[in-house]
Amino acid sequence: MKAVHNDLREWIEKAEGLGKLVRIRGAHWDKEIAALAELFCYKKKFETPALLFDEIPGHAKGYRIFFHELITPWAVAMTMNFPLEYDSLMDLVKAVHRKFETLQALPPRKVATGPVMENVLRGKDINLLKLPVPLFSEFDGGRYIGTSDCVIMKDPDSGWVNLGSYRMQLHDEQSTGLYISPGKHGYLIRQKYFERGLPCPVAVCLGQDPLLSLFAGNEVPHGTGEYDLAGGVRGAPIEVIDAPETGLPIPARAEIVIEGYCTPGDLRAEGPFPEWTGYYGSSSREEPVFRVKTLMHRNDPILTARHELRSKSFDFRSLMRSALLWKELERAGIPEIKGVWRYEQAGSRFFNVIAINQRYYGHARQVLHVAAQTAAGAYAGRWVVVVDDDIDPANIDEVLWAMGTRCQPATDIEFINRSRSTPLDPLCFDKNKNYYTSLALVDACIPYEEKASFPRATGATPAYSDEVYKKWRWLFEGRSNE
Ligand SMILES: Cc1cc2nc3c(=O)[nH]c(=O)nc-3n(C[C@H](O)[C@H](O)[C@H](O)COP(=O)(O)O)c2cc1C
Known part of the structure; x- marks a missing residue:
């Protein structure tokens, strides 16, 4: 087994080698996958395995969904290349804290191409509905394509590249919502473009190395690059490619990436969504639409997804x-x-x-x-x-x-x-x-x-x-x- 994984597929291979991955065939995207994932969390708690769903009704075999990449202590430890066993949660927090103290940030390294470019679709050829996008519950506003994603944006003044996990409701074949709470870094960047009357370029990984999710989903200080921190933890830079339309740096080994624009005044109702608070707190409202100009994916792509539960053992x-x-x-x-x-x-x-x-x-x-x-x-x-x-x-x-x-x-x-x-x-x-x-x-x-x-x-x-x-x-x- 390799010491450090290079992408989601290698991570899955490692988890399977440890007996911590369950493959499930034939579960439906319409509520069934989400309900199964929820059951695993509540019944297995700290021992919840990672789940890889395939042969999803209505979707091509090989188009998969991956749940629970970071819902257990072993999974986070493996992602950071730490030993897997700890006597207490506090010992694991201490290990992460020590890592932050010595971490040498490593900026991403540009490469000409990578596996994510195996399929590049533009214009009329883009159909997001080909991906097995889950519906979590009948109370949701729709199917959510981005629930464990990495939204990549660039500050128009400083050039700082920010990664954040922000939810994306699937609107149709070529557009989604993009909900970002006020004050988040992605919100501040988008606001700058909108105040200047400009479209905001956005690229989104919909399947990626859990190491990127680890930093994208947490409040690292303003101005700090999540790619740089992830590279520092790996001890080797994250390889990125300039996305064809926006030029934003996208991970070369990602499973699925979409890029395009949010444009001032282009709004559509988004939500409700089962949120991290355990409620449908923000209900439904008009939010910016993300219009997709390019869809890139590996052969047999894996969509990452995450279920917000109202009470879980670990996260x-x-x-x-x-x-x-x-x-x-x-x-x-x-x-x-x-x-x-x-x-x-x-x-x-x-x-x-x-x-x-x-x-x-x-x-x-x-x-x-x-x-x-x-x-x-x-x-x-x-x-x-x-x-x-x-x-x-x-x-x-x-x-x-x-x-x-x-x-x-x-x-x-x-x-x-x-x-x-x-x-x-x-x-x-x-x-x-x-x-x-x-x-x-x-x-x-x-x-x-x-x-x-x-x-x-x-x-x-x-x-x-x-x-x-x-x-x-x-x-x-x-x-x-x-
Ligand atoms: C799986 C997941 C989903 C998230 N969904 C949202 C979301 O829809 N909107 C939002 O503002 N923050 C969301 N967050 C929290 C942000 O990702 C988090 O606050 C992060 O720090 C944002 O990046 P930023 O600090 O660079 O803005 C989510 C986090 C995770 C892990």
């Missing part, structure tokens, strides 16, 4: 956003951050916990206020909780114990009003265009001045517990002590 966004928030707190000069977890059950955004080793008066409140307003933390943050470092922030049992026993609600909870939210937030009322949220800052640390005198917590000391665990580990792993 790569929690992991990446935890590590990104941790990095931003350090960048703000705050010492002794020991762990960060952004709960997937709250959309990896609404409920965030940070563990610190308190070193000075006000340390805990400083963490709360800064975390609430970092680039990574501000968008749809609703709860920030700070705990001492004897608490694992990814263990909700321990977090609740700290909140119950170390937080005096009348003095240890503060609020911020009119903080950043999104039209997708079910508590934001669309008719008023009121996209603010209030934010609760919960100090669940032992009061700093009482650290030495606070009652001792029950249980073995962590050091002794570790020692005993090492000695008796076999008991917990169901092995004999031979």
Whole structure:
């Protein structure tokens, strides 16, 4: 098996080699594939396999859909070329955080051509309906072609190339919607073209290396290139080709890429969509239309898709956003951050916990206020909780114990009003265009001045517990002590 995968196909091969891929034939694009994918998540939880659907009714054999590329810790670890086993989620967050500390960004490398150019269709030959685009549920506004995509756009002033995952509803053979929440980087770039009365060039990968999805779907700082970060993690640049119509750099080894334009005033109703909040929060409204000028795909292309579930065991966004928030707190000069977890059950955004080793008066409140307003933390943050470092922030049992026993609600909870939210937030009322949220800052640390005198917590000391665990580990792993 190769150490680092080069594209989605090699990733799938690796997952299959590990026994973590299930091939499914004959499931229907009309709700059945999505319902099956959802069942796997709820029943298998941390052991959810990746799913590759083929022989989809109404579609050519070989035109496949791939679900669940990053919905388990092993999948993220494999994508980043890390060891696959971790004792706890926090150990994996620490591994990602350490990677960010040493990461050397590597800009993409231009090549003349690549597998994505095996089929290049333009004009009347483009028919997006040939792809097995899933309908997730009867309550959706339509079939969604872009749910695990990479939308590539270039800032018209600086030339910075941004990648983001933004949803795309299929309108017809040659056009889609492109929903981007206000303030996202893709939104800001598109806004610049529109304010100048110009069409905005867009290229979209609809099937790509999960390493690109890892960065496209998370809030890396403004001006940072996701291609460069992905290249840094791989240790080799991502190979890109200039797209024939827009000249935007597209991954040479992608499965499917479409390129074209959003034009000022060209709008069409989009949604509802089953969103990451677990609701159809933003309902349906007029959004920019994306008109496709070129469709490129490999032979037997694989469309990547992702299901947003209202409560899931794990999601790569929690992991990446935890590590990104941790990095931003350090960048703000705050010492002794020991762990960060952004709960997937709250959309990896609404409920965030940070563990610190308190070193000075006000340390805990400083963490709360800064975390609430970092680039990574501000968008749809609703709860920030700070705990001492004897608490694992990814263990909700321990977090609740700290909140119950170390937080005096009348003095240890503060609020911020009119903080950043999104039209997708079910508590934001669309008719008023009121996209603010209030934010609760919960100090669940032992009061700093009482650290030495606070009652001792029950249980073995962590050091002794570790020692005993090492000695008796076999008991917990169901092995004999031979
Ligand atoms: C699978 C997936 C789908 C997403 N869909 C959307 C979407 O439809 N609209 C949106 O604004 N953000 C969406 N996001 C979140 C953005 O991708 C994320 O905020 C990312 O940071 C955006 O890139 P940017 O920071 O460069 O704007 C999605 C994320 C993932 C992982």
